[in-house]
Amino acid sequence: MAEVVVPLSRLNQPRDTLARPIRDLRISVMDRCNFRCPYCMPQEKYHERYKFLNSRERLSFEEIVRLSRLFVKLGVRKLRLTGGEPLLRTNLPDLIGELTDIPGVEDVALTTNGVLLARYATELKAAGLKRITVSLDSLDPEVFARMSGGFGGLEDVLDGIEHARRAGLDPIKINAVIQRGLNDHTALDLVERFRGTGVIVRFIEYMDVGNRNAWKPDVVVPSKELVNRISEKWPLEPLERDYRGEVAERYRFVDGTGEVGFISSVTQPFCGDCSRARLSSDGVIYTCLFANHGTSLRDALRSGAGDDQLLETIRNVWLTRTDRYSELRAELRDAPGDHRKVEMFYIGG
Numbered sequence: 037m038a039e040v041v042v043p044l045s046r047l048n049q050p051r052d053t054l055a056r057p058i059r060d061l062r063i064s065v066m067d068r069c070n071f072r073c074p075y076c077m078p079q080e081k082y083h084e085r086y087k088f089l090n091s092r093e094r095l096s097f098e099e100i101v102r103l104s105r106l107f108v109k110l111g112v113r114k115l116r117l118t119g120g121e122p123l124l125r126t127n128l129p130d131l132i133g134e135l136t137d138i139p140g141v142e143d144v145a146l147t148t149n150g151v152l153l154a155r156y157a158t159e160l161k162a163a164g165l166k167r168i169t170v171s172l173d174s175l176d177p178e179v180f181a182r183m184s185g186g187f188g189g190l191e192d193v194l195d196g197i198e199h200a201r202r203a204g205l206d207p208i209k210i211n212a213v214i215q216r217g218l219n220d221h222t223a224l225d226l227v228e229r230f231r232g233t234g235v236i237v238r239f240i241e242y243m244d245v246g247n248r249n250a251w252k253p254d255v256v257v258p259s260k261e262l263v264n265r266i267s268e269k270w271p272l273e274p275l276e277r278d279y280r281g282e283v284a285e286r287y288r289f290v291d292g293t294g295e296v297g298f299i300s301s302v303t304q305p306f307c308g309d310c311s312r313a314r315l316s317s318d319g320v321i322y323t324c325l326f327a328n329h330g331t332s333l334r335d336a337l338r339s340g341a342g343d344d345q346l347l348e349t350i351r352n353v354w355l356t357r358t359d360r361y362s363e364l365r366a367e368l369r370d371a372p373g374d375h376r377k378v379e380m381f382y383i384g385g
């Protein structure tokens with residue numbers, strides 16, 4: 037039988053079935069959260085009796101670092117820590133220090149709801165974090181309370197952003213999920229507040245992640261609509277994407293006061309360039325935010341698998357990846373069968 041020779045580059049830098057490389061790894065370090073944003077973890081589903089993972093079930097820092105090193109061998113260059121709320125994970129700066137030391141890692145980022153950021157900003161920066169993304173959906177205290185499920189305070193988040201700025205985290209990006217009839221009337225306030233400060237506001241289209249947020253297409257505010265509304269007040273011009281696979285479409289203010297971004301996974305899906313894998317807090321790898329199944333690396337890790345065996349598992353997961361949910365959303369949502377997806381707080385946003 038003829039021997040099949042797989043080029044080394046294909047083994048070390050695997051491409052999925054749509055020729056997409058693996059470049060980004062999002063690591064959920066904590067499935068719990070101190071907010072209950074209705075679009076992510078609605079309080080009625082995630083109440084006091086909801087069973088989150090226990091600390092033994094979550095990957096340890098040592099396990100996260102080991103897996104990250106392996107992902108880097110396969111092409112990952114950027115790591116993002118997320119959750120749930122990542123700042124609820126004890127000693128998170130220690131993990132950041134270890135991840136930034138991995139040869140080949142070009143960027144370590146963090147997404148947080150910001151409520152604990154004032155306490156940790158300096159420590160995070162000292163550990164090696166350079167930049168940060170803070171989620172903030174509205175500057176109106178009542179709207180903010182509705183969007184965060186009534187937990188946490190707007191002033192704490194703003195204070196967190198100020199501490200991040202003073203600590204030297206740069207850039208600071210603000211993620212705002214916009215929903216029609218809920219906070220779309222306050223979207224421009226965010227632009228007004230942060231324009232000219234160096235802080236970059238990015239608007240995210242409300243997505244049908246998970247199964248519990250009762251998503252409906254008519255609640256999505258298309259980015260185009262927001263671009264037009266903002267442009268009427270502060271003229272904008274489009275910027276080139278910084279790199280292939282960048283999720284945000286960027287615009288600069290013509291008057292030179294900075295830029296604003298739009299993440300339009302519903303109206304302008306970007307699956308074609310998606311190079312992201314996600315690792316849940318209990319060590320399951322998912323190849324799409326809208327996936328309905330993943331592959332556990334923790335079980336292999338804890339039953340003594342060597343690096344080569346783990347590499348092989350991750351490589352195979354990537355080589356067989358076919359996901360392009362956002363491009364097929366309408367078809368998949370209407371198709372008969374089971375459409376249960378993993379929840380975003382669990383695999384990391």
Ligand SMILES: C[S@@+](CC[C@H](N)C(=O)[O-])C[C@H]1O[C@@H](n2cnc3c(N)ncnc32)[C@H](O)[C@@H]1O
Binds near residue numbers: 120149212243380
């Ligand atoms: C899941 S959160 C995890 C990190 C942290 N707790 C936070 O809120 O920044 C990551 C990001 O996902 C966004 N997100 C959550 N559910 C979403 C949805 N249904 N549609 C769009 N974005 C969503 C959040 O607004 C946040 O910016």
Ligand code: SF4
Binds near residue numbers: 077149381
């Ligand atoms: S979006 Fe972030 S802050 Fe809000 S419930 Fe989800 S994980 Fe928590």
